Amino acid sequence: MDVLSDLLHRAHASDALVRQLIQRPPWSLTFADAPPLTLVATLGGHAFLGLGSGPPVRLAAGDIALIKVPGYTIADDPATAPQVVIRGGRKYPLTGTAEVSARAPRTYGDGAPGATTMLRGAYELHGVAAERLLAMLPPSAVVPAGPRTRAALDLLATEVGRDEPGQDAVLRRVLDLVLVLALRAWCAAAEAPPAWFRALDDAGVGEALRLLHAEPARRWTVAALAARAGLSRAAFAARFARLVGEPPLTYLTGWRMTLAADLLRDTEDSVAAVAKAVGYEDPFAFSVAFKRHRGASPSDWRRGRLTS
Incomplete structure (x- = not known):
């Protein structure tokens, strides 16, 4: 997608x-x-x-x-x-x-x-x-x-x-x-369109973005994405960062945290289940990443969203 x-x-x-x-x-x-x-x-x-x-x-x-x-x-x-x-x-x-x-x-x-x-x-x-x-x-x-x-x-x-x-x-x-x-x-x-929109015109980076959105929970590596994009690892990483504005795995983490935030709000799934759904086998690692991005732990985020 x-x-x-x-x-x-x-x-x-x-x-x-x-x-x-x-x-x-x-x-x-x-x-x-x-x-x-x-x-x-x-x-x-x-x-x-x-x-x-x-x-x-x-x-x-x-x-x-x-x-x-x-x-x-x-x-x-x-x-x-x-x-x-x-x-x-x-x-x-x-x-x-x-x-x-x-x-x-x-x-x-x-x-x-x-x-x-x-x-x-x-x-x-x-x-x-x-x-x-x-x-x-x-x-x-x-x-x-x-x-x-x-x-x-x-x-x-x-x-x-x-x-x-x-x-x-x-x-x-x-x-x-x-x-x-x-x-x-x-x-x-637009003079300043979203970075990802410009990146879609690039065959390799556009394909990588499609893959990250199609399978956000997959254990992606830069090497695997580069292979699917038909580029060397170094060339792909540099091109992705230049066009999208951030490295591929940083982009993936941000998108996973978006998906997790909405799952915490819209479902009653446990934090561990939400972590797994967005590609984290370790709930603790997920909680650390989520708090770094959203400024609150998954449990605190859920409570805040449900009472707001």
């Missing part, structure tokens, strides 16, 4: 809420308690995204914004005062404006001429794997319109207004497609 697919899978980035918003100027919506990751796409017209600090960002038709801050505003113009606050899944008018009403399944707004049409997908992410996924993004990442993302957005727009058997499953899968395409496009164009 490749790195991005593994992160998305383990962050449980699949249980998403999809809505279409059709707003006629002047309009302004404030999302006060957004989930960890939100995808906003402008299908027609334009919108301005404001995060509370810095200048608003204009979203043209076909643009996609990936947002990881809990509060933001979307409006037709930066000067438009907020009209509706959305908090806890409910809409609260601020200026005497009528509450945004539903006009079709999962579609809200009046649909009058001149309106801006947007799609919004909200992801409830999960665990330390989600933290690693979100760490690759700035507070908001804007992906300009492109032929691949536009085709996926058109499909999502077609499906969002339907109400047929299995519709929620269809919407989640199409939204996932849009998300992956947007993440790919942003990483490819």
Whole structure:
């Protein structure tokens, strides 16, 4: 499994809420308690995204914004005062404006001429794997319109207004497609993409990353990875460290600790069982490594996560 697919899978980035918003100027919506990751796409017209600090960002038709801050505003113009606050899944008018009403399944707004049409997908992410996924993004990442993302957005727009058997499953899968395409496009164009993303273009290092994510509990050695990558041990170690930013076994240990942290939170498995699941036969060695990475012993981490 490749790195991005593994992160998305383990962050449980699949249980998403999809809505279409059709707003006629002047309009302004404030999302006060957004989930960890939100995808906003402008299908027609334009919108301005404001995060509370810095200048608003204009979203043209076909643009996609990936947002990881809990509060933001979307409006037709930066000067438009907020009209509706959305908090806890409910809409609260601020200026005497009528509450945004539903006009079709999962579609809200009046649909009058001149309106801006947007799609919004909200992801409830999960665990330390989600933290690693979100760490690759700035507070908001804007992906300009492109032929691949536009085709996926058109499909999502077609499906969002339907109400047929299995519709929620269809919407989640199409939204996932849009998300992956947007993440790919942003990483490819970013000035400072995640190091592992650049490394995927290297045949040898990319293969090593795939192996580490496919079998994280295996007793990997640098020599074994180098052999699978078709490189000498020294050449592989140097290339991996240069492209990924850390040695291969350091990367592996960090990923194992991510997996262990989520296992401790999500299962009742013993510390010894969790240690074995991520490649440690000795629970003591695992506990030492875990505390070094997470700042708490496995047992203390579990207690803290369960009570937080």
